Amino acid sequence: MKENILIIGGGAAGMEAATQLHKMGLNPIIIEKSEALGGHIAQWDRLFPAFHPAKDVVDKMLDQVKGIDVRLNTEVVDIQRDNNGFHAVLSNNEKIDAQAVILATGFDVFKAERKQEYGYGIYNNVMTSVELEKFFRTGKDDRINHPKRIGFVHCVGARDVKVCNTYCSKVCCTTALKQACEIKEVFPDAEVYTFYMDLRMFGPGYEDLYLKTQKDFDVKCVRGRVCEVSEDMDGKLVIKAEDTLFGKPLKMTLDLLVLMCSMEKNKSIDAIQQKLGVANNSDGFMQNKDMYLGMNDTAQDGVFVAGACTAPKSLPDTIGEARSVATQVYNYLNR
Amino acid sequence: MIIEGKQKIWSDYQKDIPDDHYFYVRSCIRQAFWPGSEVTFLDITRNKLGKDFYENPYHTTCGGIAYHSDTIPQETAMTIIARQFALMHESGYENYVCSCITSFGCYTETLETWHEYPELEAKIRQYLWDSCKKEFAKPKYLAHASDLIYKFRFDIAKQMKFPLVNVKTGKPLKVVEHIGCHYSKMFPSKGFGGAEYPHVLVGMIEAWGGEVVDYPERRHCCGFGFRQYFVQANRGYSESNTYKKFESMEPYEPDLIITNCPGCPYFLDRWQYVIAEQTGKTYGKNGYGIPALTYEEVAGLVMGYDPWDLGLQMHQVAIEPLLEKMGIPYDPKKKYQGLNGKDLGQPQCPSCMKSV
Amino acid sequence: MDFGFCLSPSSHVKMDSVDLTTFNRLKETNPDINTCIACGSCTATCTAGHFTEMSFRRILLMLQRGKEDEAKKMIQRCMLCGKCTLVCPRGINIRKILLDITR
Numbered sequence: 001m002k003e004n005i006l007i008i009g010g011g012a013a014g015m016e017a018a019t020q021l022h023k024m025g026l027n028p029i030i031i032e033k034s035e036a037l038g039g040h041i042a043q044w045d046r047l048f049p050a051f052h053p054a055k056d057v058v059d060k061m062l063d064q065v066k067g068i069d070v071r072l073n074t075e076v077v078d079i080q081r082d083n084n085g086f087h088a089v090l091s092n093n094e095k096i097d098a099q100a101v102i103l104a105t106g107f108d109v110f111k112a113e114r115k116q117e118y119g120y121g122i123y124n125n126v127m128t129s130v131e132l133e134k135f136f137r138t139g140k141d142d143r144i145n146h147p148k149r150i151g152f153v154h155c156v157g158a159r160d161v162k163v164c165n166t167y168c169s170k171v172c173c174t175t176a177l178k179q180a181c182e183i184k185e186v187f188p189d190a191e192v193y194t195f196y197m198d199l200r201m202f203g204p205g206y207e208d209l210y211l212k213t214q215k216d217f218d219v220k221c222v223r224g225r226v227c228e229v230s231e232d233m234d235g236k237l238v239i240k241a242e243d244t245l246f247g248k249p250l251k252m253t254l255d256l257l258v259l260m261c262s263m264e265k266n267k268s269i270d271a272i273q274q275k276l277g278v279a280n281n282s283d284g285f286m287q288n289k290d291m292y293l294g295m296n297d298t299a300q301d302g303v304f305v306a307g308a309c310t311a312p313k314s315l316p317d318t319i320g321e322a323r324s325v326a327t328q329v330y331n332y333l334n335r
Numbered sequence: 336m337i338i339e340g341k342q343k344i345w346s347d348y349q350k351d352i353p354d355d356h357y358f359y360v361r362s363c364i365r366q367a368f369w370p371g372s373e374v375t376f377l378d379i380t381r382n383k384l385g386k387d388f389y390e391n392p393y394h395t396t397c398g399g400i401a402y403h404s405d406t407i408p409q410e411t412a413m414t415i416i417a418r419q420f421a422l423m424h425e426s427g428y429e430n431y432v433c434s435c436i437t438s439f440g441c442y443t444e445t446l447e448t449w450h451e452y453p454e455l456e457a458k459i460r461q462y463l464w465d466s467c468k469k470e471f472a473k474p475k476y477l478a479h480a481s482d483l484i485y486k487f488r489f490d491i492a493k494q495m496k497f498p499l500v501n502v503k504t505g506k507p508l509k510v511v512e513h514i515g516c517h518y519s520k521m522f523p524s525k526g527f528g529g530a531e532y533p534h535v536l537v538g539m540i541e542a543w544g545g546e547v548v549d550y551p552e553r554r555h556c557c558g559f560g561f562r563q564y565f566v567q568a569n570r571g572y573s574e575s576n577t578y579k580k581f582e583s584m585e586p587y588e589p590d591l592i593i594t595n596c597p598g599c600p601y602f603l604d605r606w607q608y609v610i611a612e613q614t615g616k617t618y619g620k621n622g623y624g625i626p627a628l629t630y631e632e633v634a635g636l637v638m639g640y641d642p643w644d645l646g647l648q649m650h651q652v653a654i655e656p657l658l659e660k661m662g663i664p665y666d667p668k669k670k671y672q673g674l675n676g677k678d679l680g681q682p683q684c685p686s687c688m689k690s691v
Numbered sequence: 692m693d694f695g696f697c698l699s700p701s702s703h704v705k706m707d708s709v710d711l712t713t714f715n716r717l718k719e720t721n722p723d724i725n726t727c728i729a730c731g732s733c734t735a736t737c738t739a740g741h742f743t744e745m746s747f748r749r750i751l752l753m754l755q756r757g758k759e760d761e762a763k764k765m766i767q768r769c770m771l772c773g774k775c776t777l778v779c780p781r782g783i784n785i786r787k788i789l790l791d792i793t794r
């Protein structure tokens with residue numbers, strides 16, 4: 001008899017973990033609360049560092065999960081554990097028994113309106129990185145009307161004690177430079193500025209993207225955090241920042257401002273997480289056993305974690321963790 | 336501008352304060368700058384709205400000016416504040432309201448500091464006993480006087496005689512609101528509307544028929560900044576901050592500026608004169624300045640108080656064009672008459688900015 | 692009597708009115724000019740920089756922040772030794788750019 005593995009979350013981590021477990025002869029069941037698999041990445045247009053279409057990757061992953069048990073529009077509403085394993089109740093009243101649980105619940109995007117000084121939801125031409133990505137995908141956004149000057153603000157909701165997020169969100173720097181190049185492609189005459197505190201180009205090809213951003217796309221990277229956004233009479237945005245490398249405050253008018261929103265823990269899973277006995281770490285994400293050899297394990301035997309539910313992660317990070325969690329689960333079941 | 340976004344923030348930053356029975360403390364500098372404002376506040380709350388606002392003649396400065404200009408340590412300022420709280424307690428009140436924004440900032444800072452460091456509160460308790468033989472109780476509620484006018488804005492609107500509307504055009508007056516830094520920049524949750532988009536004055540403007548002007552340098556300090564103005568060598572910074580604000584609001588052609596701080600209306604008013612003398616530039620229409628009034632003065636105007644009883648002749652910027660826009664009758668002859676009808680003499684007219 | 696009343700000049704860099712003609716002219720022949728990451732190697736190693744304010748990374752910024760006159764003044768400190776070009780991690784041909792700025 002095949003053993004059930006309950007995977008909560010049908011994003012990149014959940015799909016990839018399911019694929020690997022299925023190949024190992026186990027029976028993964030993906031519980032996805034939305035109407036489709038793919039998670040955040042399915043909402044993305046292209047991926048850094050090489051502008052690879054996200055759809056390519058998502059389609060391949062979707063292809064791999066064909067034949068795997070998936071429940072869409074479904075949430076886990078209750079979960080109990082006894083000597084025989086886990087017993088979950090789903091929102092469709094279905095009951096599922098499983099030998100192991102993988103939490104692959106990913107992240108929430110930081111709500112940009114919490115950084116009130118940036119005026120998201122107040123000034124018309126302030127948008128988020130997620131919305132800009134949607135514009136790249138659909139070509140539609142009322143706020144984007146041949147902008148002549150565009151700014152990107154890094155670290156919105158990250159490295160910021162004022163919103164209680166002291167961590168670095170890892171992917172926003174590279175995403176900002178990717179999006180800066182892309183908007184320059186759409187509007188070649190526009191001046192594009194990014195306002196960063198540190199540019200964290202940590203992965204293979206990322207530094208090349210940085211060089212390309214400067215050299216080929218003529219994007220100006222200004223070291224300094226935007227401190228205040230306001231609107232002038234024409235509805236244009238007036239921003240203040242310091243050019244810290246120049247040592248002077250700087251003021252400029254923009255037609256569009258993009259906020260690079262951080263990742264936050266997906267809180268919709270909190271109740272189930274609590275029932276499973278998995279705590280949060282100091283950044284508010286799920287606490288894994290340790291960050292080196294126990295990154296997929298939790299304090300509870302049989303409860304595993306993968307992807308951005310434990311910390312902000314890039315897609316390659318997440319896929320790597322999804323594959324390793326499959327191995328961990330396999331070993332757990334065959335101990 | 337998406338007004339719903341601001342409304343969301345305004346609803347998030349509402350504070351719970353009672354609407355009656357307050358121990359009222361004055362501001363040391365407002366009484367000199369705008370002597371009509373505090374009298375008007377007490378008259379509106381007591382006589383027009385029937386509320387209980389008690390004033391104790393033994394209260395003093397909060398020490399904020401000395402504290403902010405580094406001439407007394409924080410413990411001294413706290414002991415002065417503790418004495419004020421003791422007077423409130425002795426008078427049988429639990430709700431404390433102050434007229435000054437910097438006092439409000441000092442009171443808030445003191446209460447928050449005592450909350451974080453109870454040992455400091457105990458030390459101040461001892462200092463107060465040693466120096467005055469008094470014991471204090473912390474207020475149950477702390478409010479700034481503009482919070483109360485905000486809370487009563489619709490009651491005031493019900494008694495309104497002259498809304499913030501241009502009687503000639505029928506259009507709402509364009510009103511700039513300017514919040515004192517110490518109202519909510521240090522403790523955003525203590526101000527109606529928070530720090531970035533405060534609602535305390537916006538609410539009054541809306542309730543009284545005006546149109547709010549949101550201009551790029553709205554959040555910028557007026558430039559009083561104790562250490563800027565008090566130190567002669569720094570006064571240029573003070574003036575330059577005001578200049579920056581006026582340059583930014585100029586294209587919107589505001590009819591009026593409403594403020595809730597002692598220093599802001601003073602500097603937004605007087606620096607207009609200085610800037611006019613230095614550069615020849617005025618920011619109102621036809622060579623006039625833009626009146627910068629206190630919230631009590633504006634409340635008084637809309638409720639039909641006599642402009643000269645409100646003390647509007649104390650402003651450098653002439654108030655008459657605004658009175659005419661709002662259709663408020665006034666007797667030019669009485670502008671420089673004291674309360675007893677005595678002629679106070681006329682100030683010298685500035686060379687650039689029109690004074691009448 | 693001097694009350695100290697005066698309008699202090701704003702220290703803000705007003706990006707809306709910066710004249711980028713010189714920088715853009717340089718960029719045409721020296722596309723590398725954009726790739727500075729402000730690491731400071733050029734300044735740290737500069738023969739003149741040890742005794743004056745000479746700093747190539749600042750010169751690049753000055754040209755982009757409306758301080759062209761200051762940049763040209765600073766360039767006069769340069770001794771054209773070429774050490775900055777040797778150490779630059781982005782491979783910017785600094786010596787040539789310095790010569791091009793005043794050309």
